[in-house]
Amino acid sequence: MKSVLFATLLVLGSITAVAQTFYFPQRNADWEQRPPGDFKIDAEALENAVRFAETNEYSGSRDLRIAIVKGFEREPFHEILGPTKKRGGPAGIILKNGYVIAQWGDTKRVDMTFSVTKSFLSTVAGLAVDQNLIADTGDRVVNYIWDGTFGGEHNSKITWEHLLQQNSDWSGELWGGKDWADRPPREGGIDDWKFRKLNQPGTVMEYNDVRVNVLAYALTHVWRKPLPVVLKENLMEKIGASTTWRWHGYEHAWTEIDGLRMKSVTGGGHSGAGIFINTEDMARFGLLFLNKGRWKSEQIVSSSWIQAALEPSKPNVNYGYMWWLNKKGDRHWDGLSEDIYYAAGFGGNFIVIDGENDLVIVTRWLEPDQIGEFVEKVHAALK
Template sequence: SIISQSQRTNSNALIIYKDGNIAYENYFNNAVQKIEAMSATKSVVAIGIGILLDKGFIDSLNQPVYTIHPEWKQGNKKFITIRHLLEHTSGLQNVPNAGDEVEIAPDVIQLALCAELDDKPGTRYSYNNKSSNLLAGIIEKTAKLKMDAFLDKYLFKDLGIKNFSWRKDEKGNPYGMAGLQIYPKDFAKIGLLILDNGNWNGKQLISAAWIKEMLKPSPNNQNYGYEWWLTYENMYYSFDDELINAIKNETDETTFQLIAKLKGRYKGMKDLREFAQKIYSPEELKLVGKIMQKVQPSQMKTVNDGEILNYTASGYLGQYLIIVPKSKTVVVRMITSDNFKKIPNNSTMENLRKLVNEL
């Protein structure tokens, strides 16, 4: 069950709301504290963009970014829209691991603005920390408030979220890719707000139209809306030729031939790992493992089937805010890096998105 697994994986908090009421709250003998939401922060940033739109700070999602940052009025960058940033289809050059490039940059807005283009805007989904950071910059440029102050004014105050903090770069820009440090119970309020179509205690904080738009599957990745993950009844990861060929540049011919054996469909990374353990010798597994560490689930194509069961904000180490409309359930599971280090197998509870559907 969710509860036993949360306990087993050293969670700092598990909060479950049913029908708007708290059904379960456990901190597993840990202090009640603010915890970094990691990449689940991105989903909160998307709500911020919705508020910008609702309040008329931006005209539409099809507004080119150069209308806000004129230095992009050149080459293919002039075609990048706010929608592209939300869908991760901007085409901006990107390193998936934020620690390698973004975390060390003194000014993440400038880093994003100066990035090369790897793809033509709007053509390909590629999970991108730079584009999420630029969304924070767009909020600031258009609303004349730093993003954390903007969200405090237009969202958190009404939700009764009084105590939160936000990690920033040296220049003082709040990160859009991560950085929100929040109490788990406060994080759940964001889920409750979405479950109630943007309404909080009778006050419409975000338009219902935005909630619907934000949670729609994107054309280039049916698994993703605007910074929210979508969980379908049946989901498979596809380890296809495109991914195998992308790995080719990272490795030698022997390892490449081994990796090519993984071509197929998998129910999740666990399924893929189990298959790899069956077909490889321990030595081969070591070789393949080194390369596979670089493969993120977000790089694998997903094949979806059936209805959308839940919407998820998810972050590094296993931070989750999950909304299950059918059963009117909101689940938050959070963990600190200290607690994560104590887990023997470093489980990020990636099956949580399936488990919540049983509640």
């Protein structure tokens, strides 16, 4: 009996030791830093990666209204509908086991983060599943949202999973945005796009902000409260995030629930709005996911949700529940682990999570097509 007890204590002790290797920063306290050498990481090679990020700044205008209009100029009817903010310069932070081993730029500056917002939105859906507000992501959304948003033969087939994986081909208009006008094909014209044959939900992925905003709208009605409040109370407060982040919707995107008028937020900054946040709060969010949804002793997001969110979708092996996956597909970073996953936003905003090496990499305003090389340079320092 004593030997069994001793063995049990050894196992529990080893689990505790593993858990204690992660550092979790307190709110409004200096984030503890460690020299890269403490983790047998080449400091010079890591500094080389940082210099790469600093010298490969996103080439678009720092006036993001200009950058947004230019970036989406092909879209008919595109306009700025929500708040924007002039951005800062390149910034970033690299965590090893939760400790800062490198940082650059102004990591406390609040900037737009564009489609990185989608990974936060996905997590709000995960919290709804964890709290049984949504029974299963395979459920049809029309069984929860019956106001006509998911009416009709096609839209009524759409499940929560289809929306999360961006393969629903939801058809309609929300807040003045038409699904067919969002990132239209390079060939054809308005009539071709409007009257196209719809794809069976779950068969074709299409990155589409109108449909992402439909997900945000549906989740607002499921939670029966504004999503920024949901995120704040159920996650951001618990990980000690600052009080500076904001989640905006379009100026006219109001809905009424239980007699209360509330804003329906966006899943990105395609037409303005989305999450405005600093680099350090992004790193906290990444650290939560690195530790499989656990912050210190509290399980904030279930590990089962994170596992589900990182399952490759059938139409696109590089996409899960609004997280990009480094699987062998069109967006694979050669030479790097297939277990790496990341949030990505317009203008070069990224949260990269590498569980194999206990790394979180946040970089902002990096030329987007340089992200793979940047991560390779970070990993070169590990060797």
